[in-house]
Amino acid sequence: MMRPCSKWSAIRSTSAMGDHISLKSQWVPVCPVDELGVGDQTTIELASGEQCLVINSDGELFAVSALCTHRALSLAGGIVQRGVIVCPWHRARFNLATGQGSRPASGPIKTYEVAEIDDYICVRERENES
Numbered sequence: 740m741m742r743p744c745s746k747w748s749a750i751r752s753t754s755a756m757g758d759h760i761s762l763k764s765q766w767v768p769v770c771p772v773d774e775l776g777v778g779d780q781t782t783i784e785l786a787s788g789e790q791c792l793v794i795n796s797d798g799e800l801f802a803v804s805a806l807c808t809h810r811a812l813s814l815a816g817g818i819v820q821r822g823v824i825v826c827p828w829h830r831a832r833f834n835l836a837t838g839q840g841s842r843p844a845s846g847p848i849k850t851y852e853v854a855e856i857d858d859y860i861c862v863r864e865r866e867n868e869s
């Protein structure tokens with residue numbers, strides 16, 4: 740897992756001032772590492788308004804869009820096993836690493852970078868995302 744600690748002080752300073760913190764290349768703190776145990780998931784809203792679902796699947800962290808590409812309903816609460824989340828509405832399955840989905844999904848879900856920084860789980864946009 741990545742531990743890019745160099746930007747963390749800047750993130751905390753920006754966050755403390757109440758500014759938008761989800762600018763590209765900036766890490767957004769989600770929660771302390773020990774608050775997201777194996778099998779747990781949590782949803783945060785980014786400054787862009789996007790819902791980001793952060794998941795601990797068998798000890799590996801993933802961050803993906805919280806909205807299913809079938810009918811834009813929430814994936815939160817979906818069963819997670821071995822890096823795959825099952826949409827609780829119509830059972831589309833999404834690979835948490837790639838975002839690729841099975842039918843009836845209409846396409847992949849967005850994935851985010853996730854890292855542990857100073858004992859916090861943090862997410863950010865991927866550099867190649869528009």
Ligand code: FES
Nearest residue numbers: 807809826829831
């Ligand atoms: S809303 Fe997810 S499969 Fe239909």
